[in-house]
Amino acid sequence: MPQTDPISLSRLQSMIKTGIDQAHPLPYWVAAEISELKVNYSGHCYLELVEKGGANHIPKAKANAVIWRNTYAMLEPYFRQLTGQVLAAGLQVLVKVVVSYHELYGLSLQITDIDPAYTLGDMERQRQETVARLQADGVFEMNRELELPVVIQRLAVVSSRNAAGYQDFCNELSDSPYRFEVTLFDAFMQGAGAEDSIIEALGAVADRADDFDAVVVIRGGGSQSDLGCFDSYRLCSHIAQFPLPVIAGIGHDKDQSVADLVAAVSVKTPTAVAVYLKDEAGAFDGWLEERLDELSGAALTLLDNSRQQLRQAAVTLKMGSSDRMHDQQLQLGRLHGDLIRLTGQVVYRGLADLRNLDVRLSQASRYNLAACTQNLDAMQGVLALRSTELLQTQRQQLAWLGDRVAARDPRRMLEMGFAMVRSGGRHITSVGDVQPGVEITVLWRDGSADAEIKRLHPTGKSSRKENDKLK
Numbered sequence: 282m283p284q285t286d287p288i289s290l291s292r293l294q295s296m297i298k299t300g301i302d303q304a305h306p307l308p309y310w311v312a313a314e315i316s317e318l319k320v321n322y323s324g325h326c327y328l329e330l331v332e333k334g335g336a337n338h339i340p341k342a343k344a345n346a347v348i349w350r351n352t353y354a355m356l357e358p359y360f361r362q363l364t365g366q367v368l369a370a371g372l373q374v375l376v377k378v379v380v381s382y383h384e385l386y387g388l389s390l391q392i393t394d395i396d397p398a399y400t401l402g403d404m405e406r407q408r409q410e411t412v413a414r415l416q417a418d419g420v421f422e423m424n425r426e427l428e429l430p431v432v433i434q435r436l437a438v439v440s441s442r443n444a445a446g447y448q449d450f451c452n453e454l455s456d457s458p459y460r461f462e463v464t465l466f467d468a469f470m471q472g473a474g475a476e477d478s479i480i481e482a483l484g485a486v487a488d489r490a491d492d493f494d495a496v497v498v499i500r501g502g503g504s505q506s507d508l509g510c511f512d513s514y515r516l517c518s519h520i521a522q523f524p525l526p527v528i529a530g531i532g533h534d535k536d537q538s539v540a541d542l543v544a545a546v547s548v549k550t551p552t553a554v555a556v557y558l559k560d561e562a563g564a565f566d567g568w569l570e571e572r573l574d575e576l577s578g579a580a581l582t583l584l585d586n587s588r589q590q591l592r593q594a595a596v597t598l599k600m601g602s603s604d605r606m607h608d609q610q611l612q613l614g615r616l617h618g619d620l621i622r623l624t625g626q627v628v629y630r631g632l633a634d635l636r637n638l639d640v641r642l643s644q645a646s647r648y649n650l651a652a653c654t655q656n657l658d659a660m661q662g663v664l665a666l667r668s669t670e671l672l673q674t675q676r677q678q679l680a681w682l683g684d685r686v687a688a689r690d691p692r693r694m695l696e697m698g699f700a701m702v703r704s705g706g707r708h709i710t711s712v713g714d715v716q717p718g719v720e721i722t723v724l725w726r727d728g729s730a731d732a733e734i735k736r737l738h739p740t741g742k743s744s745r746k747e748n749d750k751l752k
Contacts, residue, residue, distance in 0.1 A: 324350030446501020453555035
């Protein structure tokens with residue numbers, strides 16, 4: 282039987298509420314991720330906030346939160362105007378909260394303010410991390426280094442079949458004197474499944490890479506928050522390493538996504554992509570026209586010059602063929618005699634030069650051998666001296682490092698009168714690393730003792746750390 286009179290559940294809940302209200306009278310700024318968000322028909326916004334940790338991003342803390350209707354009506358447009366994003370699941374936010382407890386609904390956080398600069402900073406940080414990771418992998422420039430075909434006509438288009446941007450792209454291409462072959466690879470271009478859907482579509486294009494000149498990735502409309510997948514590492518890595526040039530028209534004007542940065546060509550909208558393709562085809566068509574005009578003019582000029590030269594050559598040949606033949610025979614006889622005479626002189630001089638070269642080569646070889654022997658002896662002496670000096674220097678550095686290691690030996694710290702505290706197989710270096718009731722081991726130079734934490738007495742700095750943990 283209980284030793285005291287029981288209390289009612291409502292009384293217990295009232296005591297919990299009073300304790301929480303007294304312990305947390307002031308609001309806190311809390312950094313967290315929105316895992317769920319729902320706006321009720323009444324205008325109130327209900328959220329679930331989480332804090333994730335570790336390589337697998339497993340939630341380590343979770344709390345329900347609410348933004349009352351009047352507050353939400355002010356905070357939501359304010360946040361959207363400054364960030365270009367709507368409040369949605371997956372965003373990192375910094376919110377000002379009041380801790381409250383209700384007897385029926387339990388613990389919750391009432392959000393009274395939000396810092397858009399924190400979300401912008403986190404988005405930019407993730408964007409910069411993606412760029413740095415692609416650069417570290419050595420793939421950031423790969424797609425931009427691909428050589429674009431002179432004429433791009435066979436197009437693999439990754440977009441949504443029902444998107445207005447895809448319809449605008451097709452309409453703009455159809456209003457062109459040039460022929461384009463468009464093959465659509467349907468994909469979700471926004472929402473939670475957009476990244477996987479686009480990557481799957483790019484894989485299908487890669488399987489038929491020989492059928493296309495380039496791949497076009499386009500989307501139109503939608504909010505800025507729907508562009509998050511175009512900053513993701515997985516999607517941007519696929520685009521950067523894609524075997525065909527990628528032309529991106531993602532449809533936003535404020536700034537470039539990472540996908541824009543790694544694509545071979547980036548323009549603002551799907552319509553702008555179609556205009557780019559038409560302009561490139563028109564520029565090549567104009568270049569062909571210029572070359573055709575140049576070729577026609579050159580051919581006509583060459584034909585006229587050839588006709589004139591042919592007529593002059595016929596007249597000259599007819600008038601001077603016999604005289605020239607006689608002169609050429611006389612000149613050929615003189616050249617024959619000169620050739621025999623000069624050949625003998627060249628052979629005689631060549632033999633003399635060869636003998637002189639043999640003597641000089643022999644002398645130079647002996648001189649170079651003697652000089653190399655002297656240099657080798659000198660270098661051997663220098664090498665022996667430098668080796669001795671280097672060995673002494675390394676021994677001195679090794680001795681100095683040995684002294685520093687010995688000076689930091691924990692046993693020496695114990696000999697000096699200090700003590701070490703351990704708990705759970707690790708060293709305790711701060712009052713913030715333990716809680717009341719935790720068992721610890723205190724080590725001295727001549728032994729150890731087991732103890733239990735009864736109460737913590739943190740300094741000012743440690744208090745701030747504890748407050749940070751509460752946040």
